[in-house]
Amino acid sequence: MNRHTLWWVGALLVALLSVLGIFLYLVAKPYQEQIDHGPSPAAQANPYLAAEMFLRERGINVSHAESLAVLPDIEPHGHTLLLFNDRSRMTPRQVDQVLNWTRAGGRLVFVAESLWDEQSKQSNDLLLDRVQLHQSLSKDLKESPADQEKDPYPKLTKLYLEDEDAPAYAGFDTDFHLDDPKNLAQAWANSAKATHMMQLAYSLGSITVVTDAELWKTTAIAQYDNAWLLWYLSADTDVTLIYNTEHDGLLTLLWRYFPQAIVALLALIGLWLWQAGVRHGPLQAPAANGRRQLQEHLRASADFMLRHNGQQALLQALQQDVLRRARRRHPGFDQLNVAEQWLALSRLTRQPTRAISQALSPVPNRRMSSADFCRQVAHLQTLRNTL
Template sequence: MNRRAVRLAGALAIALLGALCLYLYLKAEPYQSVIDHGPSPAAQANPYLAAELFLRGRGLSVSHAESLDALPGIDPRRHTLLLFGDRSNMTPRQVDQTLNWARAGGRLVFVAESLWDERSGQSNDLLLDRVQLHQSLSKDLKEPAPDPADDPYPDLTKLYLEDEDAPAYIGFDTDFHLEDPKNLAQAWANSGRATHMMQLPYGVGTITVVTDAELWKTPDIARYDNAWLLWYLSADTSVTLLFNTVREGLPSLLWRHFPQAIVALSALILLWLWHAGVRHGPVLAPAPGGRRQLREHLRASAGFILRHNGQRTLLQALQQDVLRRARRRHPGFDQLNVAEQWLALSRLTRQPTRAISQALSPVRKQRLSSAEFSRQVAHLQSLRNAL
């Protein structure tokens, strides 16, 4: 191909590339796309983060505690404690401490965790039993179902306030029902069939019991009047949110964040134990000392040197031994040149000079065959024995 053809091909390729770019430019239409990366790490670690941000947006001071150990440092006056964490390990001492805090003027909001047992006369929720409220399943209530015409939203909880024409609608879980056998509550909120929130005075403070706190987690807090109710229960106070009364241990944290690394480490440990436990061949008992002879020691030493230092070291040792014996037999041997030394050895050993030169020549670096190595060793030994 001549230069003219090359230039034409290059110009054609450039023209085609330009036409393609122009076509793509005319056909391309810009657009915007929103990519949802899911909740942030902070939202994943704190299910009530949206609730905290909402209350701060309403001007309330909100802090977060992970255990009831922080309670003695919280001033109960004009303060709300949102106790939304698991309380299955709550001790009687902690119950007394929490109720004394509320009695001194604090606002306590907590979730009823257990059902009332008629046979034992108690539930597994020590705090709920102390405020003398009972929780049961809504399906176990014996009252007849309400008429849908009377309640258009039977699955929503209604909270009626004074001087308000319409109630606030809240999304509590309707599977549970609160009972007040002692008539202690002063305010409550009901769905079409059950009661899901009760508020009662306690000393100079108040206690509010709810059937669940899921309505204040992300994203349910944005539905109905859920966020408003949280603000209503804690208005004009500082707020401490406690939702993790049982601190996770190091093993559970490692398993939650690094499961693949733990599985890999466990597999490596098992492989190492298997390798250390498997015996590679039978164990040889040591030979009795009585059968060891000098010949065996010499053979073992020579084998060791041959394996670790090679053939060259053994041959050089034999050559040096031959020369050392020649010095003893022929005074002034070291003052002779190499040819004269070989002539002297020929007279002493009655071997031809050619054979002596082959035996005493510098050993080559490359490895000898077994036959050649044995032949040269035998020749050197015969020279040594002749001296």
Template sequence: MNRWLIPGLLIAGLLAALGVYLYQQATPYQEVIDHGPSPEARANPYLAAEHFLRQQGLSVTHANSLDTLPFLEPHQHSLLLLGDRANMTPRQVNQVLNWTRAGGRLLFVAEALWDEKTGKSGDLLLDRVQLHQSMSKDLSNPPPDAEADPYPNLTKLYLEDEDAPAYVSFDPQFHLEDPKNLAQSWANSALATHMMQLSYGLGSITVVTDAELWKTPNIGQYDNAWLLWYLYSDTGVTLLFNIDHDNLLTLLLRYFPQALVALAALMGLWIWHVGLRQGPLQAPAPKARRQLQEHLRTSADFMLRYSGQESLLRGLQHDVLRRARHRHPGFEHLGVAEQWQVLARLTGQSTRAIRQALGPRPKQRLSSAEFSRQVAHLQTLRNAL
């Protein structure tokens, strides 16, 4: 036993010394692992804006449709339309404007450019407030001091009691115009106007060129968050940015694509099964071909059935007159009697026979024999020319 005691003590001492050394050399530190935005933040691009307004003491709600509008008291309340309004109906536009006229505060994003040819933009709400949106690059007369602006792409908001403006990051490529001079205030970048406010009944309307500055993480830049608070610091706020719900087909394509593919395959198999022949196969057509005379007779019967006698006779008469014009220059300028005399001389037929062939026909249907004689007479005249 004593033989293993001394080596064991040495090994234990070495391990203890190694542990003390490693402890002295180790430096504790903290590491933050970023797992990205939460599912709630990914689903709501304005989540940071909602939290910011709540931290300022405001009552903030989020709505997915305009169905909530009848339950919003207009007085001291703000409605921010931040989502796509392409499918907004005229009835919904009237509903929103009536709510604003009763005292509500409305903010919406201009979604379409003004078209001079049609006299409208297609954005029903923007057209109703009579503001126009265009591209900044299309402005003909840029401000003379634009080149001297140190922050040409930032929008400046000047306040009465402040020496320096607030800076916000609206998209500089769009521009708002007020052809009716209805706006009471506005905010500009070096080249364009990006926000306008106007009174509307007992309420007010704010139109902006875009709302990207209030999305995460843009709201933390410049004075973007402050502008949102400044506009609606004394009201309750409802943010609406999903006016149209996804329909059933969209949801099925998103969550059950395999089931839809299987259903389509089953439908194809069912259609193929139903379309199978149940009776005997049809015998192939005989290889023998009809004679030319049979084709001509069949074609003539078809034209007589669908065009009538008058159409066929008129075609032959026109053919006779066309050949006569070719044989006798100036034929078309002669009177009818003179034309018949020329035809009698060219064809060797009597003028009476020519009058019967080219004269107006009675409206009643000809008998088969009379029709055949008339056709034969016209063909004789045509062949003689």
């Protein structure tokens, strides 16, 4: 290919590129696109991050903790404590600590976590029981269709304030209802059917109980007047928010970032165990048959059954054997109730009914001490041998 031909090929390529550029300039239009990468790691770790940011924007100092260990360092006056964490393991001492802090002038806001049990006259929420409020299911309340028809927003909770014509609306979970049997509450907020927030004075402080705190999480705080309500409950104070955050465990983090090292470590441990398990020296000769006695066989069999079946299985077998012998000795034994069976066994074995009740009581699931286990076996064997 000569120089003249190369010049024409180059000119043709330049012309084609020019035409393509003009076409793209006339046809192509720039545009912007937003790609949602989901919540940030900080928002995923803290479900109340938006609530904290909202309060800080309004000049409120906000801190958070995962336990009540920070409470002794918090001055009650001018401070609000938000208990949004799981309190199922809260001890009576911690309940006293929180209420004493509130009594000294603090504001306490917490979520009712358990339903009131009419039979036991308590709930599993120690803090809720101490403030003498009860929580129940809204579906258990009497229906009031007329009131619901008048309410344009029956699913929203209304909070009425003085000098305000319209109420504030909050998105509480309407499945739960708060009840005040002692008439201690000074303010409350209701939906069309149930009450979802109550406020009561507590010496120098105040307590606010709500049915849930989901409305203040990042996904719901922007709805209705949810954010305003949180500000209203903590206005003119500093805020400490206590909640549990989920963290990956050490083993999860190690496996995520160092899988090869963990596999190598497990391989080394396996090799070490294999090497340590290699037998050194000659095999031990089996014991002579003449040395083995019946007592050794019985003890070995008992140890085997205890290891594999547990204490409960052995005790239950003894109890069943005692009852089986009692049926043979006393016709109609199965038709008797438990107390009558114990009286019948007392007459047959000449043992006190207290000893019989202890021996035949249901076996506990927990592991018994060696002394208690031997004592129980001895009682059952005495009854069985007597029968």
